[in-house]
Structure formats: structure tokens, C-alpha cells
Amino acid sequence: MKRMKYRAFIDETPLRVFQDGILTWYQSFGRDLPWRHTRNPYHILVSEIMLHQTTVKTVIPVYLAFLDRFPTIRHVFDAPLDDVKRITDPLGYKIRGQWLHAIAGVVVRRYGGEWPDTMEGLLDLPGVGRYTAGAILSFAFGHDAPIVDTNVKRLLGRYFGVDYQDPRAETRHHLWALSEAVIPFGHGPTFNQALLDMGAVICTARRPACLICPVAAACRQLQGGGEGRAAETAAPYLLTGREH
Numbered sequence: 001m002k003r004m005k006y007r008a009f010i011d012e013t014p015l016r017v018f019q020d021g022i023l024t025w026y027q028s029f030g031r032d033l034p035w036r037h038t039r040n041p042y043h044i045l046v047s048e049i050m051l052h053q054t055t056v057k058t059v060i061p062v063y064l065a066f067l068d069r070f071p072t073i074r075h076v077f078d079a080p081l082d083d084v085k086r087i088t089d090p091l092g093y094k095i096r097g098q099w100l101h102a103i104a105g106v107v108v109r110r111y112g113g114e115w116p117d118t119m120e121g122l123l124d125l126p127g128v129g130r131y132t133a134g135a136i137l138s139f140a141f142g143h144d145a146p147i148v149d150t151n152v153k154r155l156l157g158r159y160f161g162v163d164y165q166d167p168r169a170e171t172r173h174h175l176w177a178l179s180e181a182v183i184p185f186g187h188g189p190t191f192n193q194a195l196l197d198m199g200a201v202i203c204t205a206r207r208p209a210c211l212i213c214p215v216a217a218a219c220r221q222l223q224g225g226g227e228g229r230a231a232e233t234a235a236p237y238l239l240t241g242r243e244h
Contacts, residue, residue, distance in 0.1 A: 008177035010160075010237040014218045018159060019184050019191070021214035026194035029201070034060060036193060041115040041140035042073045048132045049100055053093050056200075062091055074113055076104035099127030117141050130176075135192070144188035146179035148172075151199025156182070158203060160237060161220035177239055 033056065035047035046066055050059045066087050070076045076084060085097030103125045107113060115136075116122055122133035130148075137145035148156075156178045157164025163171060183191050202209045210216050220236070 006173040006177040006239055008174070008181040008237045008239050010178070010181050014160075014236040015182065017218040018182055018215050022194045022198055023184070023187070023191060025202075025214040026190070026197060030194060030197050031056070031201070034064060035139075039140050039142070041117075041136050043067065044136050044140045045103065045128075045132070046100065048135050049096050049127070050088070050091060052096070054091050058091065062087060072113075073104050073107050073115075076100055077108040095127070102126035103128070115140070119145070138188045138192045142189055144180075144183045144185065145192075146176055146183065147192050147195070148175050148179050149196070149199075151203070152179060152195045153199075154205060155195060155199040155203040158208075158221035159215060159219050161224065174239055178237065181237070 033047075035043055038044070047059070047063055050063055050066075069087060070079065070084070079101075081097065081101045084101050085094065088094070088097040088100065106125055107115060111121075116124070117137070119130075119133050119137065122128055122136055123130070128136075134145040134147040137143040138147060153164045153175050156162065156175055160178055162174050162178070164175060179195075182195075202213050210219075210222055213219070216222055218236075
């Protein structure tokens with residue numbers, strides 16, 4: 001059965017406001033995080049696995065301790081699972097250690113310790129979904145790969161007037177297509193980090209800082225008067241699909 005590939009075509013004005021505003025804001029206010037100083041796919045993977053359902057503040061010391069104990073993926077492969085879990089389990093969501101240990105087995109046995117650099121190869125790793133694969137492709141390999149986590153979903157949904165809380169597959173297609181379409185060509189890693197920070201710092205769930213938001217002027221949610229009420233105008237993008 002063929003899958004449907006969705007693509008969003010966005011009007012130039014809201015797209016340019018979004019791209020320029022977010023990149024300019026990020027240059028001044030982006031967070032300085034330890035995993036942003038590396039393009040090592042192993043380090044990126046560790047950070048993404050640890051950040052799942054956990055705050056950045058909580059993750060940083062555990063991330064640094066983990067890499068000190070296991071500096072390469074082969075060190076994880078050679079270690080007993082209990083040694084890995086001893087560091088990761090205090091973060092909660094205790095399957096993290098199992099994922100990291102299982103991923104190490106696949107990378108070492110199947111790829112000789114080298115990381116797959118395709119979406120298909122990364123999705124074949126235990127516990128790696130579309131977001132984590134996109135993050136590795138973007139932050140480690142420099143691709144213009146889309147990412148959609150909770151923060152990015154909320155930011156895109158509000159700005160483009162998509163009900164990001166709608167669990168239907170159609171809504172997920174919208175958000176992933178928008179995430180891919182907003183990336184300025186050749187700037188995927190920086191722009192994706194900017195999206196993550198904007199969602200975490202400005203476009204927050206409960207008290208978004210709309211008064212200082214760099215893209216507020218074109219935000220459809222803000223124009224519509226509040227959460228769940230986008231402006232009553234045509235969407236500033238066109239979503240199309242094709243089988244592949």
C-alpha cells in the first residue's frame with residue numbers, strides 16, 4: 001500500500017515573517033546547551049533520548065555524566081544494560097536505558113559502529129521515531145530535515161492556525177508538512193534549534209509571551225483572539241498530497 005506524502009506551499013509574506021523573525025530572535029536569545037556544541041550523532045541521540053518527557057535543566061548533568069562514562073556508542077555496547085540504566089533511570093521513563101543499549105547493538109553489529117545517515121536507517125533503530133530521526137539528520141548531518149515535538153507543534157499550530165491539539169492523522173500531516181516547508185534552504189540545523197527554543201521560551205503552553213514574540217504580527221492564533229480561534233481568513237498555505 002502506497003503512503004501519502006504531504007507538502008505545504010506557504011504564502012511568501014507569512015513565511016518570510018516567520019523565518020526572519022525566528023532566526024533573528026535565536027541569534028540573540030538562543031539557549032546555550034551542551035549538545036549544541038557537537039555534530040556527533042551519538043551525542044545528539046543521547047540528548048534526544050534523555051530529553052523525552054524531561055526538562056532541559058534535569059537532563060544536562062545526566063547527559064554529561066553519561067558521556068563521561070560512555071564516550072562512544074561502542075562503550076555502551078560493551079557495557080552491561082544495568083550500568084547504562086544506572087545513569088538513565090533516575091530521569092524517569094526507564095525505557096531510555098534499554099533503547100540506548102539496544103541502539104548500540106544495532107549500530108555496532110549492523111553498521112560497524114558507523115551511524116546510518118538516512119531517515120530509513122535511523123527509523124530502523126530501536127526507540128527512534130520520526131522526530132528523533134529528524135533531529136539526528138538535522139543536528140548531526142546538517143540536513144534540512146523537519147522536526148515536530150510538543151513545542152514545535154504548538155508554535156506551528158498557533159502561527160498557521162492549525163488545531164495542533166487535534167489527534168487526527170490529517171492534523172499530524174499538516175504539522176509535519178509545515179515543519180518541512182518553513183525551513184530556509186540550507187539552514188535546517190540552526191532553524192530547527194530556533195523552533196525548539198521559540199516553543200520552549202516564547203510560545204509556551206500556558207502563558208505565551210505574545211508581547212515580545214518576534215512573529216506575533218502574522219500569528220493567526222493571535223489574530224483570531226485566543227487559543228483555538230484562528231482568524232477567519234483563508235489559510236496562508238496550501239497542503240497537497242501525492243502517493244509515493
